[in-house]
Amino acid sequence: DIQMTQSPSSLSASVGDRVTITCRASQDINRWLAWYQQKPGEAPKSLIYAASNLQSGVPSRFSGSGSGTDFTLTISSLQPEDFATYFCQHYITYPVTFGGGTRVEI
């Protein structure tokens, strides 16, 4: 199975900060990577697919980059509603697997 490793596992940031989260795959997954946001008590919400494509309705302050094994999710200017946990997921083959999550805290 492909292992997805996110870093950091948590971070503290302030409104307006630029935040970067990293996701590393244990083998080449091309650009078959998605990012999700999950707030407490809610279902995950899709942010980005194919490494860098913004899901419809997602604010442009979110962006994704990378290919192969190394990927990043960037929030250009953190907003109050962005405090949440973020997960990456590969979908190059089954089983699909998720990263362990990055909790973004105030």
Next chain:
Amino acid sequence: EVQLVESGGTLVQPGESLRLSCAASGFTFPSHAMTWVRQAPGKGLEWLSTITGSGGSTYSADSVKGRFAISRDNSRNTLYLQMYSLTAEDTAVYYCAKDPGAEAGGWFDPWGQGTLVTVSS
């Protein structure tokens, strides 16, 4: 608007069986593969199973293969997860999610609100 509404989660005893349902609306259900993902309390996300739009092919995680079965009724726009021999380790919120196309393999959008399964004596 695409909506996915899970149901069927409840408290069950170890060894019991349970069937979850996911009612879909707002899109052409047979045109999309569908997926179940679970999240144990305070833990991360675990993919469980995906079924193609036609229902002709399924894919499952090794952790649930032989115990969980995914199926769908395209005439009712409903996805199912039949779970057998439940253990405490199956305690989680179970989410259904829509795949981007009819064939399996993709990201998940949107997700349902989830249904809680608790396995305890």
